[in-house]
Amino acid sequence: MHLQKFNIQSRSIGINRAEIYAVLGVSAEVQALVDEYIEEVFMNGPELLQVTGGYLIAEDVKTDSKLKQILVNGIPFNIKKNIFQQLKASEKIAVFVCTIGDAVFEKSRTLMKNNEMLHGYIYDIYGSLAVENAMEQVQANLKLEMAKTGSGISNRYSPGYCGWMVAEQKKLFSLLPPGFCGISLSDSCLMQPIKSISGFIGIGPEIRPKGYNCEVCDSSQCLYRNLKHNI
Amino acid sequence: MNEIIEKLTTCIEFGKINQKSPFPPSMRGEVGADELTRQALEAGIKPVEILEQGLIPGMNAVGLKFSQGKVFVPEMLMAAKAMSMALVHLKPYFMSGEVKRKGTFIIGTVFGDLHDIGKNLVAMTVEGAGWEVIDLGVDVKTESFLDTLEKYPNCAVGISALLTTTMGNMESVVKLVKEKYPLTKVLVGGAPLNTEFSNKIGADFYSRDPQGAVAYLNNLQNC
Numbered sequence: 001m002h003l004q005k006f007n008i009q010s011r012s013i014g015i016n017r018a019e020i021y022a023v024l025g026v027s028a029e030v031q032a033l034v035d036e037y038i039e040e041v042f043m044n045g046p047e048l049l050q051v052t053g054g055y056l057i058a059e060d061v062k063t064d065s066k067l068k069q070i071l072v073n074g075i076p077f078n079i080k081k082n083i084f085q086q087l088k089a090s091e092k093i094a095v096f097v098c099t100i101g102d103a104v105f106e107k108s109r110t111l112m113k114n115n116e117m118l119h120g121y122i123y124d125i126y127g128s129l130a131v132e133n134a135m136e137q138v139q140a141n142l143k144l145e146m147a148k149t150g151s152g153i154s155n156r157y158s159p160g161y162c163g164w165m166v167a168e169q170k171k172l173f174s175l176l177p178p179g180f181c182g183i184s185l186s187d188s189c190l191m192q193p194i195k196s197i198s199g200f201i202g203i204g205p206e207i208r209p210k211g212y213n214c215e216v217c218d219s220s221q222c223l224y225r226n227l228k229h230n231i
Numbered sequence: 232m233n234e235i236i237e238k239l240t241t242c243i244e245f246g247k248i249n250q251k252s253p254f255p256p257s258m259r260g261e262v263g264a265d266e267l268t269r270q271a272l273e274a275g276i277k278p279v280e281i282l283e284q285g286l287i288p289g290m291n292a293v294g295l296k297f298s299q300g301k302v303f304v305p306e307m308l309m310a311a312k313a314m315s316m317a318l319v320h321l322k323p324y325f326m327s328g329e330v331k332r333k334g335t336f337i338i339g340t341v342f343g344d345l346h347d348i349g350k351n352l353v354a355m356t357v358e359g360a361g362w363e364v365i366d367l368g369v370d371v372k373t374e375s376f377l378d379t380l381e382k383y384p385n386c387a388v389g390i391s392a393l394l395t396t397t398m399g400n401m402e403s404v405v406k407l408v409k410e411k412y413p414l415t416k417v418l419v420g421g422a423p424l425n426t427e428f429s430n431k432i433g434a435d436f437y438s439r440d441p442q443g444a445v446a447y448l449n450n451l452q453n454c
Contacts, residue, residue, distance in 0.1 A: 025303025188343030
């Protein structure tokens with residue numbers, strides 16, 4: 001078992017305007033107003049980020065092609081067909097989490113309560129993008145670390161996407177030390193702080209990052225699938 | 232139709248809050264929903280006409296464009312903000328009973344779930360359609376829905392969930408609401424839901440967008 005934890009400098013997290021536009025949906029009419037809010041968020045948002053991320057590298061990894069399952073430390077995960085295809089050659093699995101803390105979410109909800117819905121919504125999107133971008137740094141560290149051993153890493157995959165059920169968060173968190181990176185899980189598998197992510201990254205000499213195959217996924221409500229393919 | 236009322240509809244549809252607001256750029260410097268509602272009242276236009284002929288058509292127009300993918304969340308939020316500014320002026324008439332709303336709609340995110348943006352959007356759109364909205368917030372326990380129903384027995388109920396792990400919690404809420412208030416209509420919504428799930432848990436309607444909820448509610452006769 002190999003555990004790594006990183007405290008990431010908030011100013012190192014690069015979010016660009018286009019990413020926010022893509023999630024928000026911005027017409028020419030509303031752009032000036034949105035830009036004004038984005039400027040404020042870019043100026044004050046980083047101070048609200050408390051970024052921590054890390055991973056545990058599990059070496060006991062087996063696969064069941066028939067059930068499309070991956071067994072990590074003996075625990076079976078029903079990761080479904082698309083993710084199974086990407087992880088089946090893994091010799092190890094990095095179980096990751098990353099969070100930006102509570103402050104951005106709280107700022108967002110305070111604004112919304114004060115009838116500043118759009119401003120609050122832009123903070124919410126900023127928080128979602130910040131935690132994904134922070135995880136890019138954690139993932140880059142993992143990639144460097146694994147490259148030294150001659151292994152590659154896959155894309156990251158999270159419960160709730162590509163058919164992997166959110167309920168499997170409980171098993172995923174059971175692999176990590178309690179409260180790792182300050183993240184806890186509710187009975188309904190909601191992570192606290194809310195702006196947190198978790199999942200698996202495959203590791204092995206034959207593993208390379210591939211596309212997310214969004215085009216073959218039938219999750220019509222997935223934001224990332226719909227944005228990527230303009231569906 | 233009265234010119235003030237027509238302008239008011241436009242202000243709501245395009246999210247023009249007040250004269251100070253720079254949005255939308257094409258209406259910069261013009262008065263907004265705030266000033267026009269006050270002007271309408273001062274001009275002797277009945278509050279009920281302001282609501283039914285001015286405000287509600289504006290929200291309906293933007294809600295329809297949203298459900299057709301012609302505008303996005305920012306436009307909806309600005310329209311709702313303009314609407315809320317206008318409703319401040321009508322509040323005394325709601326309190327006195329001079330203006331009656333279409334009914335009462337209780338809404339909340341089901342227990343175990345803290346997601347609220349979609350729920351808030353529905354709440355604002357339904358309010359803008361002329362309903363009184365009681366927003367119970369997030370992580371709402373069944374007892375809270377039932378307690379509120381006791382105070383507003385003829386209302387409709389909306390329940391939201393974003394996760395596959397929390398959508399199942401809706402079933403017990405719907406069951407207990409229906410046991411105690413069989414005539415109460417229950418709407419459900421949220422990203423992982425669909426009509427099949429709504430039927431399975433005994434809800435009356437699944438709405439994939441705010442305007443769908445408004446259309447369903449407006450068809451109800453018993454609220």
